[in-house]
Amino acid sequence: MTDEIQAEIQEELAAAEAVRPEKFEFAIRIRGLKNQFGDAVIHENLDLDVRSGEILGIVGGSGTGKSVLLRSIVGLQTPTEGEIEVYGKTLDAITDQEESRDLRRRWGVMFQGGALFSTLSVAENIQVPLREYYPRLDQKLLDEIAAYKVSMVGLPPDAGPKFPAELSGGMVKRAGLARALALDPALLFLDEPTAGLDPIGAAKFDELIRELADTMGLTVFLITHDLDSLYATCDRVAVLAEKRVIAVGTIPELLATEHPWIQDYFNGPRGRAAASCKQAIERQDGKS
């Protein structure tokens, strides 16, 4: 009898956990976004929804404004027109400093070059957001948190005390990811995480992102040029072209559309290679 009630409570709790962060079907909602620099219009009438708990890949040719889109969402770039809501809140409309800090606490951003603070060690970099938001955490716990974050992103044990200048490109990215994850954000922004990595490193990084997103229930906004990354990690893919999002969907759905850019992208030599590689892996998995 008590076991049944116990089981029910467990189920309810599990259900509540599964929709984390509760209440929001969409982590990010963008409506009619326009970004303009001088005479150059980067985005116009751009709409995009990012569902809670999904990994959304953003693809597009160079100069289509993928990074500008990311910068608009996190508030580094004020849009010319349009609305961006992150968890129901519009960053521009927030005047209260505490409220904007509250929103910033729920996301982590990993910049293309890592953007680690060069005067601080890897561990200290991870602790910066923790110290900013939770000044009362004691040093011992801070150190332990930094240590397990370092291990979670797959850095070697001796990486913590090293300075960014002493790290390789791949390690800098992992350290950047660790800092983005410092506050256990619900939403993670990744700007070309696998650019500049060798294929093995890139594959490991894809695996890592997938794994972290699954374990921590993350919503991931992933900008990438890497087709292998798209196949390996993304639940859905949004295609940026003609100053807006021309299509959003799973890769098979996108392949069914007839837009020439999308066809070129996925059916070009590189696209086919990535697709057949994925099929081969699946076949092998099926046999074993």
Next chain:
Amino acid sequence: MVARADFDYSDGANGAAVRFTGRLTLARLGDVPARLDELGPIESIDLSGIERIDTVGAWIVTRTVNEHGAKVVGASPEAERLLEALKDDKSEYRVHRDRRSAIERMLDQVGTASLAIWRELVGIIDFFGAMIVALGIQIRARRRLRWHAVVTRFQTVGVDALPIIGLMSFLIGIVIAQQGAVQLEQFGLEVFTINLVGRASLRELGLLMTAIMVAGRSGSAFAAQIGTMKLTEEVDAMRTIGVSPMEAIVLPRVAASTITMPLLGFYASICAIIGGGVFCWVGLDIPPLTYVQRLREIIPMHDFYIMLIKAPVFGILIGVTGCYEGMQVRQNAEEVGKRTTSAVVAAIFLVIVLDAFFAVFFSSLGWN
């Protein structure tokens, strides 16, 4: 209603049975870790009562498990996954520009340069205002100034500059005394060399030379450091985290140069006076004792006050100009060099303009 993390416990034979409740997350952690440390041996951990868990919560659990050999019961699938993940851890067609007539190009350049100067002036004033606002926010939010960063700058702006400023001022003192003596000798008034050295050093030259040196050493360093931080997106990273760059980067630097300038200015004046004294002793046979006595008679106290009023103003100017130029860096590494140069040029120019203003101002106050 958001429940903070909490726990209750009951003592058993092999230690306490701990049952967690509320949200076992970073934001709601409170004093749970500290209280948990106070408990004796822990036999089991019950997670059935928690609303939510994140990696920090899972870490607290893992830590306790490792320390006490406790068992975990009642973990949800999510909690289970997090615990599992933490378990074995630790440890870019034209090529040429349009050709235009020389007159057109000249007019274009003059116009562009004039606009640039105007924008720069407005930009510095604007930046100064933004800095004051940031200071106000910091004071209102009762966050303390980053003294650690300020003290680090004392070293680089102040202490490290002592040898070069001392030597420079000492030599300037000798040069003033020597050139003055040559002119005054024609009238048999060599003894007035002391007036020349004493008053010029304390009132004008000591501080002015110091300001030029600090602008060259530290203003440029501020611009270059901040410029590089802009390039590597460090400044953007700070903003996304929610750390104000004004507060973390600009204020400590401006505070350091403002506090350091009066000290360095006074030190430079004394060095110049010593330099002048050495020349008077060796070249004019005026013994040091007489030199000091004469200085006390001829230097009015307000010369010292004038220096103390001007110094912090020059300090703020050098700090603000350096930081402003650094923050203007965009896109490429070349910009860093350009901005560093304009930081030094603008700072020295503005210091001299302000110094001329101060000279007229204090004279009309009757402080001659």
